[in-house]
Amino acid sequence: xxxxxxxxxxxxxxxxxxxxxxxxxxxxxxxxxxxxxxxxxxxxxxxxxxxxxxxxxxxxxxxxxxxxxxxxxxxxxxxxxxxxxxxxxxxxxxxxxxxxxxxxxxxxxxxxxxxxxxxxxxxxxxxxxxxxxxxxxxxxxxxxxxxxxxxxxxxxxxxxxxxxxxxxxxxxxxxxxxxxxxxxxxxxxxxxxxxxxxxxxxxxxxxxxxxxxxxxxxxxxxxxxxxxxxxxxx
Numbered sequence: 758x759x760x761x762x763x764x765x766x767x768x769x770x771x772x773x774x775x776x777x778x779x780x781x782x783x784x785x786x787x788x789x790x791x792x793x794x795x796x797x798x799x800x801x802x803x804x805x806x807x808x809x810x811x812x813x814x815x816x817x818x819x820x821x822x823x824x825x826x827x828x829x830x831x832x833x834x835x836x837x838x839x840x841x842x843x844x845x846x847x848x849x850x851x852x853x854x855x856x857x858x859x860x861x862x863x864x865x866x867x868x869x870x871x872x873x874x875x876x877x878x879x880x881x882x883x884x885x886x887x888x889x890x891x892x893x894x895x896x897x898x899x900x901x902x903x904x905x906x907x908x909x910x911x912x913x914x915x916x917x918x919x920x921x922x923x924x925x926x927x928x929x930x931x932x933x934x935x936x937x938x939x940x941x942x943x944x945x946x947x948x949x950x951x952x953x954x955x956x957x958x959x960x961x962x963x964x965x966x967x968x969x970x971x972x973x974x975x976x977x978x979x980x981x982x983x984x985x986x987x988x989x990x991x
Contacts, residue, residue, distance in 0.1 A: 809848040809875060814844070850873055868907070954966035
């Protein structure tokens with residue numbers, strides 16, 4: 758899946774990132790998404806979505822971002838999970854590595870890691886991105902040994918150079934294999950490069966685009982949480 762050339766230009770000028778940082782604030786804000794009334798259970802588990810503006814739902818209402826749409830699906834199935842959206846616009850993997858400790862003060866049962874796009878579009882060395890993502894995974898596991906981890910794969914425009922583009926994509930498949938975590942092949946599958954599914958900046962998904970992101974995540978997340986949910990006795 759290829760991005761439009763305009764996407765790279767927008768990121769390269771830095772204007773989008775500055776706007777994101779202004780909106781998000783300088784401190785990480787993790788928002789718990791309230792489950793539907795009647796779904797709270799004494800043993801409710803936590804799904805933490807840790808990412809950048811894609812997770813935060815930049816430009817949209819909080820309930821339109823894909824983590825909130827995942828909560829809706831969980832509620833419809835009456836599953837004992839609470840979603841926390843810990844997306845911060847403009848976040849890099851280095852920023853995420855520094856931020857994660859604060860979030861791990863609470864127990865996490867499922868951790869969805871969505872970072873790296875800002876690294877790639879800045880041309881940060883792929884080994885640095887790999888190292889930061891790996892460190893985040895290790896920190897999460899250290900605090901929550903039984904945690905289930907999903908990694909959201911990302912791709913960047915070929916205009917960064919074919920070798921860098923391939924190396925960047927390989928960061929995610931390599932980590933998934935080495936760390937034995939679930940892989941969402943490409944979070945923006947079906948959305949990247951589609952003008953109708955992105956906001957005016959050509960980067961951030963619209964409401965309809967976020968629904969597709971939720972589909973991409975749910976395809977990998979659903980089996981994980983269903984397998985880990987006890988079957989209610991009749």
